Each structure stands twice: as C-alpha cells, then as structure tokens.
Amino acid sequence: MRTIRVAAAQMGPIQKADSRQAVVARMLALLDQAIGQGCDLIVYPELTLTTFFPRWYMTDQAEVDTWFERAMPNEATRPLFDKAVAHKIALSLGYAELTEDGHHFNTQILTDKAGTIVGKYRKVHLPGHAEYDPERAFQHLEKRYFEPGDLGFPVWRALGGIIGMAVCNDRRWPETYRVMGLQGVEMIVLGYNTPSVNSQKAEEAGDLRMFHNHLVVQAGAYQNSCWVVSVAKAGVEDGHPLIAGSAIVNPDGVIVAQAKTEGDELIVHDCDLDATRFGKETIFNFARHRRIEHYGLITERTGAIPPPE
C-alpha cells in the first residue's frame, strides 16, 4: 500500500467584495481540519482565492488584473503555506496567474510537504467566450481573461506517487486524462467553478449538470485506472449559483467520498495508489490494447468534419 490521505477542500461561495485575507482565513480553517485528520495533501478548487470573476464583463485591463496573483505564495497566501509546511501537508490550489511578462493563466499548483511548488498546471480547455454575449443569461468570459495553458498535461512524482492536475472544464475532455494516463498517472487533482445553470439553455436541469460533473471524472478515473480528486467552489456568488458535489473517485470510477453541502466542507479519503495497478495491468494495459494507428484524427483535426453529403 502506498496511501495518500487526501482532503478535498470544497469552498463555499466567495463574493466579489470578499478580500483575499477573508478567503485565506476560511482556507486555513479547512487546513486545520485536514491537519487534525492527518492528511498528506489538501486540494482546493479552481480560482480558490476569489469569486468566479469570468462571469463579469470587464473592459479595463487594470480592473481585470486585480483578480490575478503576481506571485505564489504572496502576502495573502503566505499563512497557508507556512501552516502547511509546519504540519508537513502538501497543498494544491487554483488561482489566476499573471506572469512577470504579462501572460494570464488559470493555474493550479502542487506543493510537496516542505512547501516547495513541485508542479504547475495551466488550464488548457478554456470554456466560454471572449466578447460580451447578449444571448447568454450570464457571461462566461474565460476565453477573454485567460490564455490557454502552455504547459500541456504534465505529471509529477510527488508524495510517493505520480500526480497530475486539471482545472474545471478540462475534466470534461477525455484527452485530459489520457495524456496523463499515458504517463502513468496515479492521482489527478482538479478544481472547478461550475454554474448551476446553463447560460445557453435555461431549461437544463441542475441534477443533469451534477450528473455530467460526476460522469466525466468517473469515466476518466476508470479509463485510466487512477484516483481523481475533484473539488468545487460552490454555492451562490453574488446571485450566481455554482454546483457543489466535490468527490473523490477511485480507480474503478466509483465515488468513495462526496461533499454533502454547498459550503466550506472537507472530505477525506485514504487513497491507495497501488489500487491503480490492477486496471493498468489488465483491461487498461495500454501497451497491449491501444491501437494508435487508428487514432490519428485525435491529433490531426481540431474540429469535427462530417463526411461529404
């Protein structure tokens, strides 16, 4: 057994007016719980430190940039890193990253137990749109405020295993899991901010959206025989509801722990990385069963091209 005791730290809503310091105070409370339960790793959601600002249309880049972090850790998050190091617990959190040379990414990091950032992932699959869309019930401007991630889907040897990351909409794309699966990933940690309402289809039921949220992570876990830790920011942010349903999924695709609330909530599970081996060595032994000579379109073609009429 190579066990990681992982804490999925679901965050409740964060209002526009909430300060980074107020958010970090809530994160510290969840961290205290995780420390109390002897966790090895705590995973916070996408854009943990702020409201889900891509719902707001902004034209002033200086205003946009107030939602981004220029360094990590920084003054606001330093207490989180300090406490994690003191208690030897690894961290993963999402935030809006503004690089020194002016690039904007939707980023997730992973530290080791010494507080060193050992992995950085930048969201590849940005949903939504870049310009104000009057047809939508509300905006989803990730393509406006972020560039697509430029780091691919790396994995890292950390915490005794092979760990990868993804962010929100990435989880709906099987390519996300497969690229990591082809690097032997044993645990994928990811966070999300998912509106409870489809901005383009008001009648889409909330329970269908929750079903999709779980379906994709369960399939990704099973089809690559890895753990997936999927963590929400949930609840109503300035009138805009986000789904909850944070879940820890085993390599059989089964949800073994799930959040019950739409608020700050910790769910914990002992994830045995050796439980990934059976699937990787049998039904999903890629070397024996994959037939890459028939997969060409996946990397040759971005969009769908139907056959001629």
Next chain:
Amino acid sequence: MRTIRVAAAQMGPIQKADSRQAVVARMLALLDQAIGQGCDLIVYPELTLTTFFPRWYMTDQAEVDTWFERAMPNEATRPLFDKAVAHKIALSLGYAELTEDGHHFNTQILTDKAGTIVGKYRKVHLPGHAEYDPERAFQHLEKRYFEPGDLGFPVWRALGGIIGMAVCNDRRWPETYRVMGLQGVEMIVLGYNTPSVNSQKAEEAGDLRMFHNHLVVQAGAYQNSCWVVSVAKAGVEDGHPLIAGSAIVNPDGVIVAQAKTEGDELIVHDCDLDATRFGKETIFNFARHRRIEHYGLITERTGAIPPPE
C-alpha cells in the same frame, strides 16, 4: 427533428450446440417486434450468430473457422435480410468474419433500408489474450482468434444521419468515440458479450461490472454529443454468465431505455438526431475548444511511460 426509431435487440444466451438457424429464428422474432413498432433500425449484439466462442481454447484452425461467416448475408442469415428489406428496416449485426483471403475479424455491419450493406466495422480493441492462460478462471482468447480491425473508425451517412459502429471492448476506450466524434457522428451502434465475472479478479462485483458497462457508453455519448445504442448478448452460455443491461443513451449521456431481462428483449426509442446539435455547438464545439497541440502523446505513444524515478 430527424428521428430514427431504433430497436436494441438484446439476445439471450446462445449455447455451443445451438445452430445458426435456431439463432436466426430468435432474431426474426425480435425483428417482427421491431417491425410491429415501426422501427427504422434494429441493432443486434457482437457475435450475434453464435455463442461467445473466444471463451473456448481451440488449437485446430478448422474448428475455429466453424465459428466464422464466409459471406454476409449467407444461407443462415438470408431470411433476416429478406424480411428486413420487405419491411424497409435497416439492420446492424455482429459476426465473426472470415475473409476470402483468410483474415479473421470481429465485425459489425450496417445495412440501409434496402438491405444493402452500407457500413462495415472491424473491432479494433481486442481484449484478452492469445495463448492459453492457466491463471484465468476462464479464457478470453479474442487476441488468438481475431486480428485487430483494419478499417479504423469510419462513419457513414445513413438513415438521414451520421452513424458509426463499435464492438464490445471498443466502448471502454474514449478514443473510439472521439475519432467518430471528429467526423460528426450522431449515433453509434455497438454490441457486446461481457462476462459477468472478471476472469482475473473473482471478487469484482457484478454490479461494478454493470456500472462500468454503462459508465463508458454514457461518457462517450455525452463527450461527443451523440446517441449510443449498446446491445448485449446476455445470460448463461454453457455455464458462463454474460451481463445484460442493453441501453439506449441520449446525447446528454442519459440512459433513456434499458433492458430488464437477461434474455431476448427489444427496447425501442425515438432518437432525434437534431438533439445532438446543442452539445456539438456549445460545450463540445471541438473547433472552439480542443487543443490538439497538447494531445500528442495520444497518437505518439501506445503504452504508458511513467516519468523517471
């Protein structure tokens, strides 16, 4: 609305001793039901015409070849094709194909309503093994008796839509759906023979195997916004149980019809191909959202290669 009324024709068990003629008589009874319900298409499972013979270890190629069809239609299946043509219903069925030049494939075909074979698919992802395996509770010798399919994952314009096929284990691989999704597939029809017991893990629960059976087709349907018609051969064949659970899955990944028995059973649903459009134009608009520059490993690498220690 472009509606295909589809019948998923689950087959109960077929014993080694059952003749092709006896099987076709059962297929005709299901076809009669489908005709009575005004169906446009009836889908039979993988290796519809015989028992799931890859569970039996054979060393005499002449004996192996008795399980294969040298032509389609042939004498045994002619009554099926004749009745389908007379009632203008399209057919899809799976069978073991022996080509004129001696190749063996696990094949599925699709006819139009005039009885012309418009599509042929040969199973790409062969599970199991090629040599007798004394470690297994029973054999699964698909890699012994079949060659991997050599036709890729084509789609066809048929029945007013874009239709693709897959066979059994193919459904567990997201590449299967994605290659067809990149060709705009609107409906995937597939059949399966799936043992109720894992030959390498006796303690694996039957309900977990059924969950996996549905999970993969639901994810494939949702992630490519297409219908999936997934049809079992089920029940106990000469002491070896196969799972049932035939299902018709909509482009949201929701099961809209499911078989209740482990025997011959028809489930019917009106599948509106235009219901695939919303997903294909929004969240799974591949042209807008896919990032093929980060998918390279999917086609470069067959097996998993973990990062250096």
